[in-house]
Amino acid sequence: MQGVPGFNTVPNPNHYDKSIVLDIKPLRSLKPVFPNGNQGPPFVGCPPFGPSSSEYSSFFPFGAQQPTHDTPDLNQTQNTPIPSFVPPLRSYRTPTKTNGPSSSSGTKRGVGRPKGTTSVKKKEKKTVANEPNLDVQVVKKFSSDFDSGISAAEREDGNAYLVSSVLMRFDAVRRRLSQVEFTKSATSKAAGTLMSNGVRTNMKKRVGTVPGIEVGDIFFSRIEMCLVGLHMQTMAGIDYIISKAGSDEESLATSIVSSGRYEGEAQDPESLIYSGQGGNADKNRQASDQKLERGNLALENSLRKGNGVRVIRGEEDAASKTGKIYIYDGLYSISESWVEKGKSGCNTFKYKLVRQPGQPPAFGFWKSVQKWKEGLTTRPGLILPDLTSGAESKPVSLVNDVDEDKGPAYFTYTSSLKYSETFKLTQPVIGCSCSSSCSPGNLNCSCIRKNDGDLPYLNGVMLVSRRPVIYECGPTCPCHASCKNRVIQTGLKFRLEVFKTRNRGWGLRSWDSLRAGSFICEYAGEVEDNGNLRGNQEEDAYVFDTSRVFNSFKWNYEPELVDEDPSTEVPEEFNLPSPLLISAKKFGNVARFMNHSCSPNVFWQPVIREGNGESVIHIAFFAMRHIPPMAELTYDYGISPTSEARDESLLHGQRTCLCRSEQCRGSFG
DNA sequence: GGCTCCTCATCTCT
């Protein structure tokens, strides 16, 4: 599945010359590591092939060189161990829903609710809560007490693994609440339940860097930064430490959030002008002069002391009208401060902050990507503006800024699956009979029913939970093409590029930031029947094979309650009636360029929909966590079950893994 | 407990 498989056998990880890599470095995402010593990770990770993590070592190809931090930037986003959550997931689900009049689905999600009907809505909520509605059980569950698995010490001081775990758990809860909740603010509800149960880390306020958080990390709400200790204020823009109890004389600023909302905030990636807090006019009050207190005083003290201040840049989220993305842009120094008259005519404090040198570009890089997207500048190293020749809904750039290679070996771009005539799939799926759009909770919709009564997606883009299989509406369903249960069939949602890596052939990454759960692409190619493929599998580097052995991991998160029956747990791991083999050698899409990592940022999920009278299984790829722009997208290729049994790390057809994550098992394929 | 804060998601108006 590599663009150039031979590149995967390059054994020396230390030969990169950082000076000749990309002009513009990709943003980093979270890169958790296990804490040293015997304290271990707070959550027990699932080892790939056995109960003991020592089994990794037999695959370890580079010996002591492996954990070097000389990791090329392109690889850094791949090094995150997949947090596995303990306690394990439990499903509240029973096979069918017992109730749920379809008329309530509109109102309970707040659609069409007239303004000023707060009391009516509260009554409505109560009524719903008394129904045997399983969605309500989810909400109830998330408001119960549960064991976070995080010790008091780990709540004070975190690490990369904890940060990643907390963020993944938060977003899993957020997605789940968004899916079943009918009130607003699933975000703050999710934060509330995690905070009250201690699912957070780095609570100790600190000046400077925060353990486990890297420059370039992205966040989709203020509360996420609060949960992992980057910026502990949910709303205030300035966070600071008070070192003397009861007095802010000695306070020091720790971090600021720049939303570009105040006048004077430049878009210069190397510096910014920040306005002090206070004095804002609200409904009942006139604007007033800002005072040298709290955050303003802390910034003033930090100017005098010269400590670095973390800066988070807020940007509009292109994927959501109201949403924002927050980019951690590293440490800045306050160079000067002054007072000037603001728009209201009142005194406003102003602080100039300058980015400290030697940090990887984050916000500046983001700005470059914006210019490429708007066509203001050309992507350096661009070979083809759209390698799909219009086969996809969005163009896919082909880029090489590392060597002279002009493109991958010839193949025919196809955005879908092709079948050999003899291939027989699973039993037919009967489509639904909805007239316009399938709605969650509507038991008359057979597609929704097969998904346990829920719409599996949010906003037409994000997968809510992993499942053994997802059912989408198919060609014979009468619902409209814009039905919310048609996601992977409607093609690419994000601006992707195929790019040349330095040592792993061609790879795939995104110009857009990807929120956890975002649909990236499906695996297109020729579906092979088993006999056909077994003969030449090892020669075909572009095969997707569900019969391989994959690292087990938990992505969903629902806390385990004490009085729960463990037998009600529904697995999230895929479960297919027979192995599925797709070859993308001759025909394929962008997925054929996605490289392997033992600690990937992308996972796959089977999706079934009806087509030509048969139910067709598709393999869809989703973002495991938030992925910053230009971070390479990788997934776990798995290991062939036949080669796994043999006691050799490099077999014919296997390739040395270069992901260099903590969990690297050394080879794959 | 009350107040503030560079919020968040939805609704309304243009």
Add this chain to the structure above:
DNA sequence: CAGAGATGAGGAGC
């Protein structure tokens, strides 16, 4: 119908 403005719910920290 998109974009701006308004609105209510809401949480954390002091």
